[in-house]
Amino acid sequence: LLRQEAYWDGMAIVPPLLLGYLLLGVYYNLTIWFKLTDKTYAGTVITVTGAVLTVALNYWLIPLFGYLGSAWVTAAVYGFMMLACYAWGQRAYPIPYRWLAGTLYIGGSMALVLAVNEYVISGSAEAIMARAGILAAWLVVVFLLEYKGLVRKPASIS
Structure with missing residues:
Protein backbone atom coordinates (compact mmCIF):
# COMPACT_ATOMS: atom_id res chain seq x y z
CA LEU A 1 0.00 0.00 0.00
CA LEU A 2 2.98 2.30 0.44
CA ARG A 3 3.79 3.08 -3.15
CA GLN A 4 6.44 5.75 -2.55
CA GLU A 5 9.91 4.24 -2.31
CA ALA A 6 10.92 6.80 0.31
CA TYR A 7 8.85 4.86 2.89
CA TRP A 8 10.14 1.38 2.05
CA ASP A 9 13.30 1.62 4.17
CA GLY A 10 11.20 2.24 7.26
CA MET A 11 9.26 -1.00 6.79
CA ALA A 12 12.08 -2.91 8.52
CA ILE A 13 11.12 -1.47 11.91
CA VAL A 14 7.46 -2.52 11.70
CA PRO A 15 7.89 -6.15 12.91
CA PRO A 16 9.99 -5.35 16.01
CA LEU A 17 7.71 -2.45 16.92
CA LEU A 18 4.61 -4.60 16.52
CA LEU A 19 6.19 -7.27 18.70
CA GLY A 20 7.15 -4.65 21.27
CA TYR A 21 3.67 -3.20 21.45
CA LEU A 22 2.17 -6.69 21.72
CA LEU A 23 4.45 -7.36 24.70
CA LEU A 24 3.51 -3.98 26.19
CA GLY A 25 -0.16 -4.95 25.88
CA VAL A 26 0.51 -8.20 27.72
CA TYR A 27 2.39 -6.21 30.37
CA TYR A 28 -0.59 -3.91 30.89
CA ASN A 29 -2.84 -6.93 31.39
CA LEU A 30 -0.40 -8.42 33.90
CA THR A 31 -0.34 -5.22 35.99
CA ILE A 32 -3.65 -6.15 37.61
CA TRP A 33 -1.87 -7.88 40.50
CA PHE A 34 -0.23 -4.75 41.89
CA LYS A 35 -3.49 -2.83 41.69
CA LEU A 36 -5.38 -5.57 43.55
CA THR A 37 -2.70 -5.87 46.24
CA ASP A 38 -2.16 -2.10 46.59
CA LYS A 39 1.51 -2.48 45.64
CA THR A 40 1.47 0.10 42.87
CA TYR A 41 5.09 0.98 43.61
CA ALA A 42 5.90 -2.19 41.64
CA GLY A 43 4.66 -0.48 38.50
CA THR A 44 6.96 2.46 39.18
CA VAL A 45 9.97 0.19 39.78
CA ILE A 46 9.34 -1.81 36.59
CA THR A 47 8.66 1.31 34.49
CA VAL A 48 11.72 3.22 35.72
CA THR A 49 13.90 0.15 35.20
CA GLY A 50 12.49 -0.15 31.67
CA ALA A 51 13.22 3.52 30.99
CA VAL A 52 16.83 3.21 32.20
CA LEU A 53 17.31 0.07 30.09
CA THR A 54 15.83 1.83 27.06
CA VAL A 55 18.20 4.78 27.33
CA ALA A 56 21.26 2.58 27.97
CA LEU A 57 20.52 0.11 25.17
CA ASN A 58 19.66 2.88 22.71
CA TYR A 59 22.94 4.62 23.56
CA TRP A 60 24.75 1.38 22.74
CA LEU A 61 22.76 0.07 19.75
CA ILE A 62 21.76 3.17 17.77
CA PRO A 63 25.36 3.87 16.68
CA LEU A 64 25.67 0.24 15.55
CA PHE A 65 22.27 -0.40 13.93
CA GLY A 66 20.55 2.98 13.62
CA TYR A 67 16.81 3.25 14.11
CA LEU A 68 16.42 -0.52 13.64
CA GLY A 69 18.48 -1.01 16.80
CA SER A 70 16.11 1.27 18.66
CA ALA A 71 13.10 -0.70 17.40
CA TRP A 72 14.60 -3.93 18.73
CA VAL A 73 15.44 -2.20 22.03
CA THR A 74 11.76 -1.29 22.31
CA ALA A 75 10.71 -4.92 21.84
CA ALA A 76 13.37 -6.24 24.22
CA VAL A 77 12.60 -3.75 27.01
CA TYR A 78 8.85 -4.29 26.78
CA GLY A 79 9.54 -8.03 26.91
CA PHE A 80 11.67 -7.52 30.02
CA MET A 81 8.94 -5.43 31.64
CA MET A 82 6.35 -8.10 30.85
CA LEU A 83 8.48 -10.89 32.33
CA ALA A 84 9.41 -8.83 35.40
CA CYS A 85 5.77 -8.01 36.07
CA TYR A 86 4.75 -11.64 35.63
CA ALA A 87 7.50 -13.01 37.91
CA TRP A 88 6.89 -10.43 40.64
CA GLY A 89 3.14 -10.83 40.35
CA GLN A 90 3.20 -14.61 40.66
CA ARG A 91 5.03 -14.26 43.97
CA ALA A 92 2.75 -11.51 45.31
CA TYR A 93 -0.63 -12.55 43.87
CA PRO A 94 -0.59 -15.80 41.86
CA ILE A 95 -2.96 -15.85 38.89
CA PRO A 96 -3.25 -19.05 36.78
CA TYR A 97 -2.72 -17.64 33.29
Whole structure:
Protein backbone atom coordinates (compact mmCIF):
# COMPACT_ATOMS: atom_id res chain seq x y z
CA LEU A 1 0.00 0.00 0.00
CA LEU A 2 2.98 2.30 0.44
CA ARG A 3 3.79 3.08 -3.15
CA GLN A 4 6.44 5.75 -2.55
CA GLU A 5 9.91 4.24 -2.31
CA ALA A 6 10.92 6.80 0.31
CA TYR A 7 8.85 4.86 2.89
CA TRP A 8 10.14 1.38 2.05
CA ASP A 9 13.30 1.62 4.17
CA GLY A 10 11.20 2.24 7.26
CA MET A 11 9.26 -1.00 6.79
CA ALA A 12 12.08 -2.91 8.52
CA ILE A 13 11.12 -1.47 11.91
CA VAL A 14 7.46 -2.52 11.70
CA PRO A 15 7.89 -6.15 12.91
CA PRO A 16 9.99 -5.35 16.01
CA LEU A 17 7.71 -2.45 16.92
CA LEU A 18 4.61 -4.60 16.52
CA LEU A 19 6.19 -7.27 18.70
CA GLY A 20 7.15 -4.65 21.27
CA TYR A 21 3.67 -3.20 21.45
CA LEU A 22 2.17 -6.69 21.72
CA LEU A 23 4.45 -7.36 24.70
CA LEU A 24 3.51 -3.98 26.19
CA GLY A 25 -0.16 -4.95 25.88
CA VAL A 26 0.51 -8.20 27.72
CA TYR A 27 2.39 -6.21 30.37
CA TYR A 28 -0.59 -3.91 30.89
CA ASN A 29 -2.84 -6.93 31.39
CA LEU A 30 -0.40 -8.42 33.90
CA THR A 31 -0.34 -5.22 35.99
CA ILE A 32 -3.65 -6.15 37.61
CA TRP A 33 -1.87 -7.88 40.50
CA PHE A 34 -0.23 -4.75 41.89
CA LYS A 35 -3.49 -2.83 41.69
CA LEU A 36 -5.38 -5.57 43.55
CA THR A 37 -2.70 -5.87 46.24
CA ASP A 38 -2.16 -2.10 46.59
CA LYS A 39 1.51 -2.48 45.64
CA THR A 40 1.47 0.10 42.87
CA TYR A 41 5.09 0.98 43.61
CA ALA A 42 5.90 -2.19 41.64
CA GLY A 43 4.66 -0.48 38.50
CA THR A 44 6.96 2.46 39.18
CA VAL A 45 9.97 0.19 39.78
CA ILE A 46 9.34 -1.81 36.59
CA THR A 47 8.66 1.31 34.49
CA VAL A 48 11.72 3.22 35.72
CA THR A 49 13.90 0.15 35.20
CA GLY A 50 12.49 -0.15 31.67
CA ALA A 51 13.22 3.52 30.99
CA VAL A 52 16.83 3.21 32.20
CA LEU A 53 17.31 0.07 30.09
CA THR A 54 15.83 1.83 27.06
CA VAL A 55 18.20 4.78 27.33
CA ALA A 56 21.26 2.58 27.97
CA LEU A 57 20.52 0.11 25.17
CA ASN A 58 19.66 2.88 22.71
CA TYR A 59 22.94 4.62 23.56
CA TRP A 60 24.75 1.38 22.74
CA LEU A 61 22.76 0.07 19.75
CA ILE A 62 21.76 3.17 17.77
CA PRO A 63 25.36 3.87 16.68
CA LEU A 64 25.67 0.24 15.55
CA PHE A 65 22.27 -0.40 13.93
CA GLY A 66 20.55 2.98 13.62
CA TYR A 67 16.81 3.25 14.11
CA LEU A 68 16.42 -0.52 13.64
CA GLY A 69 18.48 -1.01 16.80
CA SER A 70 16.11 1.27 18.66
CA ALA A 71 13.10 -0.70 17.40
CA TRP A 72 14.60 -3.93 18.73
CA VAL A 73 15.44 -2.20 22.03
CA THR A 74 11.76 -1.29 22.31
CA ALA A 75 10.71 -4.92 21.84
CA ALA A 76 13.37 -6.24 24.22
CA VAL A 77 12.60 -3.75 27.01
CA TYR A 78 8.85 -4.29 26.78
CA GLY A 79 9.54 -8.03 26.91
CA PHE A 80 11.67 -7.52 30.02
CA MET A 81 8.94 -5.43 31.64
CA MET A 82 6.35 -8.10 30.85
CA LEU A 83 8.48 -10.89 32.33
CA ALA A 84 9.41 -8.83 35.40
CA CYS A 85 5.77 -8.01 36.07
CA TYR A 86 4.75 -11.64 35.63
CA ALA A 87 7.50 -13.01 37.91
CA TRP A 88 6.89 -10.43 40.64
CA GLY A 89 3.14 -10.83 40.35
CA GLN A 90 3.20 -14.61 40.66
CA ARG A 91 5.03 -14.26 43.97
CA ALA A 92 2.75 -11.51 45.31
CA TYR A 93 -0.63 -12.55 43.87
CA PRO A 94 -0.59 -15.80 41.86
CA ILE A 95 -2.96 -15.85 38.89
CA PRO A 96 -3.25 -19.05 36.78
CA TYR A 97 -2.72 -17.64 33.29
CA ARG A 98 -3.12 -19.86 30.21
CA TRP A 99 0.40 -19.21 28.93
CA LEU A 100 0.63 -22.20 26.62
CA ALA A 101 -2.46 -21.25 24.63
CA GLY A 102 -1.48 -17.58 24.45
CA THR A 103 2.06 -18.40 23.39
CA LEU A 104 0.82 -20.81 20.72
CA TYR A 105 -1.61 -18.23 19.32
CA ILE A 106 1.04 -15.53 19.20
CA GLY A 107 3.61 -17.95 17.75
CA GLY A 108 1.11 -19.19 15.17
CA SER A 109 0.30 -15.62 14.20
CA MET A 110 3.97 -14.76 13.82
CA ALA A 111 4.61 -17.90 11.75
CA LEU A 112 1.71 -17.00 9.47
CA VAL A 113 3.01 -13.46 9.00
CA LEU A 114 6.49 -14.73 8.16
CA ALA A 115 5.12 -17.34 5.75
CA VAL A 116 2.82 -14.88 4.02
CA ASN A 117 5.59 -12.31 3.69
CA GLU A 118 7.89 -14.96 2.24
CA TYR A 119 5.52 -16.65 -0.20
CA VAL A 120 2.80 -14.16 -1.14
CA ILE A 121 3.88 -11.50 -3.62
CA SER A 122 2.87 -8.13 -2.22
CA GLY A 123 1.37 -5.16 -3.94
CA SER A 124 -1.30 -6.78 -6.07
CA ALA A 125 -5.01 -7.01 -5.33
CA GLU A 126 -4.67 -10.80 -5.34
CA ALA A 127 -2.01 -10.62 -2.64
CA ILE A 128 -4.21 -8.43 -0.48
CA MET A 129 -7.11 -10.85 -0.91
CA ALA A 130 -4.85 -13.83 -0.13
CA ARG A 131 -3.64 -12.15 3.05
CA ALA A 132 -7.19 -11.29 4.09
CA GLY A 133 -8.24 -14.90 3.46
CA ILE A 134 -5.37 -16.27 5.53
CA LEU A 135 -6.21 -13.86 8.35
CA ALA A 136 -9.88 -14.90 8.24
CA ALA A 137 -8.91 -18.59 8.30
CA TRP A 138 -6.64 -18.03 11.31
CA LEU A 139 -9.40 -16.18 13.16
CA VAL A 140 -11.80 -19.06 12.47
CA VAL A 141 -9.25 -21.57 13.82
CA VAL A 142 -8.75 -19.54 17.01
CA PHE A 143 -12.52 -19.10 17.42
CA LEU A 144 -13.16 -22.82 17.04
CA LEU A 145 -10.44 -23.67 19.55
CA GLU A 146 -11.73 -21.15 22.09
CA TYR A 147 -15.48 -21.53 21.46
CA LYS A 148 -16.21 -23.58 24.59
CA GLY A 149 -14.68 -20.92 26.80
CA LEU A 150 -16.63 -18.16 25.06
CA VAL A 151 -20.08 -19.68 25.46
CA ARG A 152 -21.82 -18.62 28.63
CA LYS A 153 -23.49 -21.44 30.48
CA PRO A 154 -27.01 -20.76 31.75
CA ALA A 155 -27.34 -20.26 35.48
CA SER A 156 -28.82 -23.22 37.29
CA ILE A 157 -32.02 -22.58 39.19
CA SER A 158 -32.12 -24.34 42.56
